[in-house]
Amino acid sequence: MSVKHHVSDxxxxxxxxxxxAEGWSLAIATHLALCPECRVRLxxxxxxxxxxxxxxxxxxxxxxxxxDAMRRRLVGAEVHAFPVQPAVxxxxxxxxxxxxxxxxxxxxxxxxxxxxxxxxxxxxxxxTGDSETSVRLLRIPxxxxxxxxxxxGRELTLVLAGCFxxxxxxxxxxxxEEADETVEHQPIAGAGEDCICLAxxxxxxRFKSRLLRLVQPILGI
Amino acid sequence: xxxxxxxxxxSPEDMTRLLLAVAQARDVAAFEALFRHYGPKVKTYMTxxxxxxxxxxxxxxxxxxxxxxxxALFDPERGNVSAWIFTIARNLCISSFRKQNRPxxxxxxxxxxxxxVVAADAELQSRQExxxxxxxxxxxxxxxxxxxxxxxxxxxxxxxxxxxxGLPLGTVKSxxxxxxxxxxxxxxxxx
Ligand SMILES: [Zn+2]
Ligand SMILES: [Zn+2]
Numbered sequence: 263m264s265v266k267h268h269v270s271d272x273x274x275x276x277x278x279x280x281x282x283a284e285g286w287s288l289a290i291a292t293h294l295a296l297c298p299e300c301r302v303r304l305x306x307x308x309x310x311x312x313x314x315x316x317x318x319x320x321x322x323x324x325x326x327x328x329x330d331a332m333r334r335r336l337v338g339a340e341v342h343a344f345p346v347q348p349a350v351x352x353x354x355x356x357x358x359x360x361x362x363x364x365x366x367x368x369x370x371x372x373x374x375x376x377x378x379x380x381x382x383x384x385x386x387x388x389x390t391g392d393s394e395t396s397v398r399l400l401r402i403p404x405x406x407x408x409x410x411x412x413x414x415g416r417e418l419t420l421v422l423a424g425c426f427x428x429x430x431x432x433x434x435x436x437x438x439e440e441a442d443e444t445v446e447h448q449p450i451a452g453a454g455e456d457c458i459c460l461a462x463x464x465x466x467x468r469f470k471s472r473l474l475r476l477v478q479p480i481l482g483i
Numbered sequence: 484x485x486x487x488x489x490x491x492x493x494s495p496e497d498m499t500r501l502l503l504a505v506a507q508a509r510d511v512a513a514f515e516a517l518f519r520h521y522g523p524k525v526k527t528y529m530t531x532x533x534x535x536x537x538x539x540x541x542x543x544x545x546x547x548x549x550x551x552x553x554x555a556l557f558d559p560e561r562g563n564v565s566a567w568i569f570t571i572a573r574n575l576c577i578s579s580f581r582k583q584n585r586p587x588x589x590x591x592x593x594x595x596x597x598x599x600v601v602a603a604d605a606e607l608q609s610r611q612e613x614x615x616x617x618x619x620x621x622x623x624x625x626x627x628x629x630x631x632x633x634x635x636x637x638x639x640x641x642x643x644x645x646x647x648x649g650l651p652l653g654t655v656k657s658x659x660x661x662x663x664x665x666x667x668x669x670x671x672x673x674x
Contacts, residue, residue, distance in 0.1 A: 271663055280573035280585070288586040295588035298598040305562060311573075312566030313620055314631075320523030321530060321539075328540065329518055332547060336511065360594035362586040391583035436596070 265297045265436035273440065274300065278307035285395025288363060288388075289418040289438065289462045295360035296436035358423055363460060366390070367399065371423070371458065376401060380477075383408075388460075397462050402426065402451040409474050410448040414465025417441040419449070424457035426450055446470075493520060498564035506554035518547050521565075525572050532576050542579060546572045627662035630655060 269277070269290055276282045277290045294301050357364070358371045366388050367374060376384035382403035390397055402408055404424065418440055425434040426449040433439055433449075441447065451457035469475050498520070504513035525546050529539035549571050557567050577585045589595060620628065630644060641659070645652040 275663065280577050284583040284586065291586040291588050295592065295594065296596045298596060301588075301598070305566075308570055309562060309566045310620070312563060312569040315524055315528055315569045315572075316565045318524050318527045321526040321536075322523045324540075325519060325523055328522055328544070329515060332518055332522075332544060333511070333515075335544075335548060336514070336551060357592070357594035361589040361592040364592075364594070366586075 267437040283392035424455040
């Protein structure tokens with residue numbers, strides 16, 4: 263497997279500096295789990311951020327008191343590992359959904375409880391700590407289109423199983439599609455296998471179909 | 484190994500030596516040197532994020548406490564000390580101040596796709612990259628460097644920068660884009 267569609271510079275830099283809300287970061291971190299190439303780029307941005315921090319004007323006011331306080335804490339400080347979120351285990355070699363996403367879902371694909379969206383599609387809402395993004399796992403039946411829509415903001419779609427095509431572009435496992443206000447599109451799931459993808463948005467999609475716009479609030483999309 | 488408390492020229496190599504001394508020998512003098520070098524920088528970074536010197540001081544202390552506790556996890560082959568401390572500060576800021584999770588990949592996950600590069604190559608590469616980055620950043624024109632610096636940490640929104648410099652927003656954005664692109668290019672050209 264090799265990933266063809268990667269995280270853009272702007273988004274990756276924002277992930278590196280910690281500017282992004284949790285929902286966007288979840289999509290990017292999950293892409294990074296599947297993409298050695300972007301992990302190399304991330305390391306560069308983190309090096310750049312470290313370098314920029316190195317160059318900031320140091321705030322040395324009260325540094326001696328700060329150090330005194332620190333030294334007192336060192337006495338008796340134990341070496342303890344940082345709290346690590348308990349990962350949801352998956353059988354070796356067959357895990358479909360990588361961390362960190364699997365822990366957000368509480369299970370790998372076989373244990374998921376899908377909610378019907380109509381036309382054979384289904385979804386699972388994913389809770390994050392930010393109120394800016396809306397995050398969901400989507401399952402589009404093999405060969406089916408996602409209704410044509412445009413976007414009120416940014417949309418990140420990360421393919422985890424199956425594939426979809428959008429115009430002339432094909433997105434398969436690990437591929438990330440970035441769309442914004444300027445994009446109107448109709449992704450179509452590839453034949454043969456349902457397409458499972460993670461979708462993160464910060465504004466409701468604008469469906470072309472009036473009927474869909476009417477039922478949008480009911481379906482929660 | 485005992486490291487001296489005073490850092491002479493504060494090179495990245497000095498910082499690595501100090502942190503390794505903390506990791507391997509729990510060397511308090513080495514830690515003090517790191518603290519006096521990075522503490523004030525982390526505090527500046529935190530103040531910009533949280534806009535309160537008191538909270539910034541607390542978060543700086545937490546960051547440096549984590550440096551002491553997690554020193555053994557620092558891998559000099561994978562990056563330099565400033566980047567490592569930056570990521571600790573960043574994550575603390577997200578979890579303690581913004582109260583959000585920081586989603587990160589897990590290299591031990593069965594679904595994780597490992598790197599293809601062998602370790603020795605990666606080590607050499609990351610050292611060279613750090614050097615190149617340093618050179619590339621210093622080679623940027625001052626105006627680009629300044630904008631990059633101030634926008635990189637989300638310190639100032641682009642619109643505020645535009646106002647301050649009396650430049651159209653588009654110009655600010657394109658200068659930042661140019662600076663990032665130049666950095667990338669100078670790294671990639673020499674790969
Ligand atoms: Zn990638
Ligand atoms: Zn879309």
